[in-house]
Amino acid sequence: MITWIEGGLLLFVVLTALMTAMLRDVLAAIIVFGGYSLGMAILWVVLQAPDVGLTEAAVGAGVMTVLFLVTIARTTRMTGLEVTTVDVNWSAAVLCVVFVFAVLATVPALPAVGAGPEANPAFGEVSSYYIENAYDDTHVENVVTAVLVAYRGFDTFGEATVVFAAGVAVLTVLRREVFE
Amino acid sequence: MTSRRPYVESPVIMSTVRLVAPFVLTFGIFVTLHGASSPGGGFQGGVIVASVIVMLSFAYGIDLTWEWLDKRVLVGITAGGVALFGGIALGAVLLGGQFLELAVYPVKDAVKYGIELVEVGIAMIVTGVIVSLFFALARGAMPPAGETDADTERGGNEAAATDGGNGSASPSAESTDGGENA
Amino acid sequence: MIEDFLLRYNYVVFALLLGIGLYIVIDDENLVKKVIGLNIFQTGIFLFFITVAVRDGGSPAVTHGGEGTFVNPLPHVLILTAIVVGVSLTALALALVVRIHEEYGSIREDVVVEVLERD
Numbered sequence: 001m002i003t004w005i006e007g008g009l010l011l012f013v014v015l016t017a018l019m020t021a022m023l024r025d026v027l028a029a030i031i032v033f034g035g036y037s038l039g040m041a042i043l044w045v046v047l048q049a050p051d052v053g054l055t056e057a058a059v060g061a062g063v064m065t066v067l068f069l070v071t072i073a074r075t076t077r078m079t080g081l082e083v084t085t086v087d088v089n090w091s092a093a094v095l096c097v098v099f100v101f102a103v104l105a106t107v108p109a110l111p112a113v114g115a116g117p118e119a120n121p122a123f124g125e126v127s128s129y130y131i132e133n134a135y136d137d138t139h140v141e142n143v144v145t146a147v148l149v150a151y152r153g154f155d156t157f158g159e160a161t162v163v164f165a166a167g168v169a170v171l172t173v174l175r176r177e178v179f180e
Numbered sequence: 181m182t183s184r185r186p187y188v189e190s191p192v193i194m195s196t197v198r199l200v201a202p203f204v205l206t207f208g209i210f211v212t213l214h215g216a217s218s219p220g221g222g223f224q225g226g227v228i229v230a231s232v233i234v235m236l237s238f239a240y241g242i243d244l245t246w247e248w249l250d251k252r253v254l255v256g257i258t259a260g261g262v263a264l265f266g267g268i269a270l271g272a273v274l275l276g277g278q279f280l281e282l283a284v285y286p287v288k289d290a291v292k293y294g295i296e297l298v299e300v301g302i303a304m305i306v307t308g309v310i311v312s313l314f315f316a317l318a319r320g321a322m323p324p325a326g327e328t329d330a331d332t333e334r335g336g337n338e339a340a341a342t343d344g345g346n347g348s349a350s351p352s353a354e355s356t357d358g359g360e361n362a
Numbered sequence: 363m364i365e366d367f368l369l370r371y372n373y374v375v376f377a378l379l380l381g382i383g384l385y386i387v388i389d390d391e392n393l394v395k396k397v398i399g400l401n402i403f404q405t406g407i408f409l410f411f412i413t414v415a416v417r418d419g420g421s422p423a424v425t426h427g428g429e430g431t432f433v434n435p436l437p438h439v440l441i442l443t444a445i446v447v448g449v450s451l452t453a454l455a456l457a458l459v460v461r462i463h464e465e466y467g468s469i470r471e472d473v474v475v476e477v478l479e480r481d
Binding site: 050051053054055063066067073074137138139140141142144145146149153154157160161163166170 | 216217218220221224261265266279282291292294298299301305308309312316318
Binding site for chain 1: 367372375399401417433446459
């Protein structure tokens with residue numbers, strides 16, 4: 001069943017996401033988005049995903065916010081922090097509400113939160129194999145690391161290449177190169 | 181010129197960063213190397229290490245940090261990470277195994293140490309890329325090398341009025357903006 | 363019916379986050395805000411994956427071989443890498459925003475469209 005801390009965090013992320021949407025001032029929106037990411041990082045830890053929480057705290061709340069900040073520092077004139085809200089575009093809002101209801105319609109078909117392997121198809125044969133055999137196969141206690149590098153290393157190699165390629169792409173887009 | 185203020189040194193931020201940075205760096209390396217037996221790993225550790233550089237930039241000025249940074253090391257770290265990961269993966273093929281089949285290396289606990297090395301490679305890639313992304317976005321479209329000094333100097337004089345002159349670092353990006361808007 | 367949703371509270375939040383992210387992407391004229399909207403949409407999907415992995419009484423999968431109840435490590439791996447790839451792609455999007463600002467002098471979509479129509 002839902003705990004207080006979980007419920008509070010879920011409420012917090014929804015409210016900060018809404019505030020991000022409603023704030024007109026982009027600097028204010030970025031700061032609230034940083035808070036949103038931090039709330040998400042804590043939520044991951046509460047949901048027993050410390051690896052993801054660590055990443056989200058460093059990436060989402062840290063680096064991502066910084067990247068947004070340096071971007072608007074170069075593109076927007078700062079006139080101080082003003083807290084005004086955007087005018088709601090009702091047709092877009094209705095479209096999004098319809099979208100939310102369409103997604104919600106699929107929710108009852110999903111397994112309940114915290115359901116065990118018998119009710120949750122995500123706990124397939126593969127997952128239990130990883131948990132049972134990761135230590136014997138790799139001598140690594142953290143199954144997430146074992147899966148990341150050993151069982152699905154090819155995948156991770158691709159991911160690392162994507163990160164590398166994105167770095168190269170940014171330098172290409174901002175062509176007057178930094179590496180002078 | 182925009183209404184933005186140029187970068188101003190803050191003694192509070194500078195001394196805090198000076199105090200915290202070594203610990204954050206150590207924590208990042210710890211997270212990278214300890215990913216095998218506790219939550220953590222190359223991705224997380226790499227980002228934390230990169231955030232040390234970002235912190236330094238905020239405390240001491242983005243341009244100053246960029247000048248201090250050895251670009252060859254930065255490029256070396258990024259490319260070296262890809263090479264390390266790829267090398268370990270392909271080395272297994274050379275030894276007669278399959279791509280990334282770490283067990284073929286003739287070392288005790290080869291898989292475990294192979295995983296650690298791959299994590300280090302991932303951390304290097306992530307660190308290098310995040311640091312370059314940060315600087316590219318923060319000061320990417322700079323005027324050619326010759327003009328940079330003049331700009332910084334002019335910014336320094338502006339800042340001199342506010343904080344005694346040793347502070348300015350990043351006004352050149354602004355002057356690029358101003359020029360285009362005019 | 364209501365109970366169905368109460369038992370699946372995380373998925374309700376997932377749907378709301380998707381909606382909010384979509385709204386920002388559609389409606390906000392500021393391109394940086396649009397990128398933020400994409401990120402909110404993305405974290406909504408992360409929430410879906412992490413929730414799928416949750417198991418009552420489960421602990422993070424740090425183990426010597428299977429005794430005990432563990433959450434599913436596989437979605438964690440997927441999301442972990444997705445977050446890092448996400449930040450790289452965000453940076454690429456922001457770089458494009460910076461280029462747009464250099465070309466058109468604005469990061470507001472309506473202004474950019476105006477400039478394009480004038481030329």
